Amino acid sequence: MLKLSSHPAGRHFLQIPGPTNVPDNVLRAIDYPTIDHRGPEFAVLGKKVLSEIRQVFQTKQPVVIYPGSGTGAWEAALVNVLSPGDRVLMFETGHFASLWKKMADNLGLQAEFIGGDWRSGVDAAQIEAHLVDDRSHMVRAVCVVHNETSTGVTSNIAAVRRAIDNARHPALLLVDTISSLGSIDYRHDEWGVDVTVAGSQKGLMLPPGLSFNAVSERAQAAAKSSKFPRSYWRWDEIIESNRSGYWPYTPSTNLLYGLSAALDQLLAEGLPNVFARHQRHGDASRAAVRAWGLEILCRNPSEYSNALTGVLMPDGMDADALRVLIHRRFNMSLGTGLGRVKGRVFRIGHLGDFNDLSLMGTLSGVEMGLREFGVRLKASGMLAAQDVLSAAPADVRKRAA
Numbered sequence: 461m462l463k464l465s466s467h468p469a470g471r472h473f474l475q476i477p478g479p480t481n482v483p484d485n486v487l488r489a490i491d492y493p494t495i496d497h498r499g500p501e502f503a504v505l506g507k508k509v510l511s512e513i514r515q516v517f518q519t520k521q522p523v524v525i526y527p528g529s530g531t532g533a534w535e536a537a538l539v540n541v542l543s544p545g546d547r548v549l550m551f552e553t554g555h556f557a558s559l560w561k562k563m564a565d566n567l568g569l570q571a572e573f574i575g576g577d578w579r580s581g582v583d584a585a586q587i588e589a590h591l592v593d594d595r596s597h598m599v600r601a602v603c604v605v606h607n608e609t610s611t612g613v614t615s616n617i618a619a620v621r622r623a624i625d626n627a628r629h630p631a632l633l634l635v636d637t638i639s640s641l642g643s644i645d646y647r648h649d650e651w652g653v654d655v656t657v658a659g660s661q662k663g664l665m666l667p668p669g670l671s672f673n674a675v676s677e678r679a680q681a682a683a684k685s686s687k688f689p690r691s692y693w694r695w696d697e698i699i700e701s702n703r704s705g706y707w708p709y710t711p712s713t714n715l716l717y718g719l720s721a722a723l724d725q726l727l728a729e730g731l732p733n734v735f736a737r738h739q740r741h742g743d744a745s746r747a748a749v750r751a752w753g754l755e756i757l758c759r760n761p762s763e764y765s766n767a768l769t770g771v772l773m774p775d776g777m778d779a780d781a782l783r784v785l786i787h788r789r790f791n792m793s794l795g796t797g798l799g800r801v802k803g804r805v806f807r808i809g810h811l812g813d814f815n816d817l818s819l820m821g822t823l824s825g826v827e828m829g830l831r832e833f834g835v836r837l838k839a840s841g842m843l844a845a846q847d848v849l850s851a852a853p854a855d856v857r858k859r860a861a
Contacts (some may be wrong), residue, residue, distance in 0.1 A: 468477055468791045470791065471546050471795070472791050473791065473792035473793065473809055473818075473822055473825060474641055474792075475792055475793060475809045475810070475822045475825075476794065476795040476809050477609050477612075477639055477767060477768035477795050477809035477811060478609065478638075478639055478659075478661050478662035478809065478811070478812075479662070479668055480662055480663075480669060480809065480811055480813065480814075481665075481810030481812060481814070482665055482666060482667060482813070483722070483725065483813040485721050485725065486665055486666060486718045486725070486754045487718075487820075488721075489717040489718050489720065489721035490667075490714045490715065490717055492508040492714065492717050494713050494714060495713065495745045497706070497710055497711055497713055498706065502705065502706065503703065503704060503705030503706060505705070505717070505720060506702065506704075506705030506707070507570075507705040508720055509525070509716055509719050509720050509723065510522075510523065510578065510702055510705070512720075512723040512724075512727060513525070513719070513723060514614065514674075515722065515723075515727060516642055516664070516726060516727075517641070517648045517656055517658075517672075518646065518647045518648055518650065518731075519648035519649045520649060521648070521649065521674060521677065521719065522674070522675055522695075522702070523672055523673070523674045523706075524536070524672065524673040524674075524675065524695050524698050524699065524702075525670055525671075525672055525677075525711070525716075526670065526671045526673075526692075526693070527660060527669065527670065527710075527711060527712040527715070528669075528670070529591060529668060529669075530636075530657065530658070530659030530661075530671050530713075531559075531563075531671075532671050532693070533659065533671035533672055534657055535693060536559050536569070536657075536671075536695075537655040537657050537673055537694040538564060538569065538601075538603075538634075538688075539567065539686065539688035539690045539693055540655070540679070540682075540683045540686055540688075540690065540693065540694065540695050541600075541632055541634075541654070541655060541673075541679050541682040541683055541686060542600055542601060542682075542686060542688065543685075543686055543687035543688060544567070544568040544683070544687060544688060545568060545569070545570060546569055546570065546600040546601070547569070547570045547571075547572060547574070547598045547599045547600060548569050548570070548599065548600060548602070549572050549574070549587065549590055549591070549599050549602045549603070549631070550564065550571055550572065550573050550574070550602075550603045551573075551574045551586075551603075551604050551605075551615075552573055552574060552575050552576035552578075553578070553580070553581055553582060553605050553608040553613055554576075554578050554605070554609075554610040554613065554617060554757070554798075554799070555578075555608075555609075555610035555611075555798040555799040556569060556608060556609055556636065556638070557576075557604070557606055557608060557636075559801065560603060560636060561603075564603070565657060572590070572599070573660070574586050577759075578611050578757075578798070578800055578801060579611065579613065579757055579758060580758075580759055580760055580763065581608070581613045581616065581760070582605075582612060582616070582619075582620055583592070583613040584616065584619035584620050584622065584623040585623070585859070587602060587624070588624075588625040588627050590629045591623070591624060591627035594629065596688050597629060597630055598625050598651055599629070600631060600632065600635050601631055601633070601634050601654075602620065602624060602631050602632070602634065603631075603634045603635075603636075604617070604620055604634075604636070605635075605636040606635050606637045606640045607637065607638075607639045607640035607644055607765050607767055608639075608765075609638065609639040609767075609768065609795075609807075610770075610797075610798040610799060610801070611757050611805075612757055612758050612764070612765040612768045612769050612770035612807060613726060613760075613763050613764075613765060613770075614756045614763055614764065614765045614766070615763065615765075616762075616763075617633075617635055617646070617651050617653065618647075618651045620654040621633060622652050624652075625652075632654040632655070632678060632682060633652060633653050633654050633655075633678060634654060634655045634656075634657070635655070635656050635657065636657045637657065637658045638657060638658055638659045638662060638671040639655055639663070639725060639765075639767050639768070639811070640662075640663065640767060641656075641662070641663050641664065642663025642664045642717075642726055642734065642812075643662065643674075643734070643735070643738045643766065643767045643811040643812070644735060644738060644765070644766050645731075647737045647794070648674045648676075648697040650677075652676075653674070653676065654674070654675070654678050654679040654682075655673070655674070655675055655679050656672075656673070656674040657672070657673060658671065658674075659671050659672070660672075660715065660719065660787055661680075662811060662812060663767070663811055663812055664719065664722050664723075664726075665725070665726075665813050666721045666722055667715070667716050667718070669712055669715050670712060670716075670719060670724050672716050673695065675699075675809045680695065680696075680699075680717035686755055692709075693835040697736035715800075717784070725813075726854065735766075737814075737815075738766040738810070738811060739766050740769065740848065740849065740852065741766070741814060741819050742764060742765065742769065742810060744819060744844075744845040744846075744848040745769045745810050745823065745845065746764060746769055746827075747841070747844040747845055747847065747848045748823045748827070748841030748842065748844050748845040749769060749771050750844065751837075751838065751839045751840060751841040751844035751845075752830065752839070753836075753837060753838035753839070754771050754772060754773070754774070754835075755771070755772040756770065756771065756772070757769075757770030757805055758770060766807075766811075767808075767811040768795065768809045768810060768811065769807065769808045769810065770797075770801075770805050770806075770807050771805060771806055771807070771808065772804060772805055773804060773805070773806070773835070774835060777833070777834075777835065779797050779804055779805055779836055780796060780797070780802070780806075782829060782830070783796060783806055783833075784791050784804060785829055785832060785833055786825055786826065787827075789829065789832065790828065792822065792825045792826075794806045794807060794808060794809075794826070795807030795808070795809060808822065808823075808826065816849050818842070819849070820842065820845065820846070820849075823841055823845050824842055826841075827840070827842055
């Protein structure tokens with residue numbers, strides 16, 4: 461007879477950069493009884509979430525919500541505005557940028573991939589140079605990842621928009637915000653993005669299962685001439701049905717309950733406060749890494765991610781073996797290295813429903829794990845992180861009073 465292990469005491473620290481911890485109020489909302497998705501009560505819910513999610517994307521344009529993963533939203537972005545054989549320009553910032561490029565290849569697009577070192581963000585100057593050389597305007601879209609989850613690098617999307625404009629190129633701009641939306645400042649309208657891709661399981665503080673496309677007027681116009689066969693992913697039928705608060709198919713009713721609660725929480729805190737909180741936690745995490753004497757994977761301080769920190773292990777030490785030790789000893793999950801940095805990097809997620817004490821508990825578990833693993837640390841990362849958090853701005857201290 462199979463003997464089940466006892467449940468470990470205390471809560472599990474899920475410190476991967478997504479899925480993130482789901483707040484209790486969101487879990488309770490998901491637990492509401494399911495209602496008729498064609499009835500009048502549902503229309504109220506539908507209109508609410510469709511209106512409020514636009515505030516998070518910082519857009520006045522439609523946001524399409526799918527029952528699906530972020531990978532599905534990648535595909536929806538491509539097949540709605542492009543046609544088979546179209547050229548797209550993409551930038552290699554890490555594992556997820558590489559996967560989006562692989563999808564483009566699988567769909568029969570001609571993807572030109574600007575190589576990267578997996579430690580830096582998108583180089584807008586290279587984007588501009590490629591587009592200037594494309595005198596016949598064969599490139600139909602530029603696809604970039606805002607926050608590369610595999611590396612902890614955040615790219616400057618406004619600079620990419622300027623690069624396209626400087627080249628006087630008509631290419632559409634498609635951006636992946638799966639690990640940044642709701643955690644790092646992102647401005648769909650102001651930055652001239654045509655399609656923004658997102659998922660529910662990170663800054664939006666939900667389980668996996670919802671994905672999003674925020675779409676500009678240019679993107680909607682491009683969709684009218686797309687030659688890709690599409691049915692489930694096509695925007696026009698969904699946007700039309702959304703006008704009355706419904707979907708043209710069965711939506712994820714209970715996840716929409718959760719989305720409503722999560723949006724209430726984000727908007728009540730205020731997006732500027734949400735972004736400032738993530739900035740503080742990112743700063744504190746990086747201070748800890750530097751105090752330990754370890755190297756942050758992201759090379760450029762201007763590109764540090766406030767959603768996660770990628771940490772390089774000393775030469776000859778296996779990052780995945782460290783993760784196993786920390787999981788076994790302290791009941792905490794850290795992100796694994798992906799692709800070319802597998803075994804060399806572990807990732808600390810510090811996004812979503814997260815506060816100062818959650819961060820200190822996380823960093824404590826990492827520090828104890830590093831010591832037990834035999835990594836020689838220069839100093840206490842805990843003290844360095846505390847110094848950052850103790851220097852909280854006045855508005856944070858006021859809210860805590």
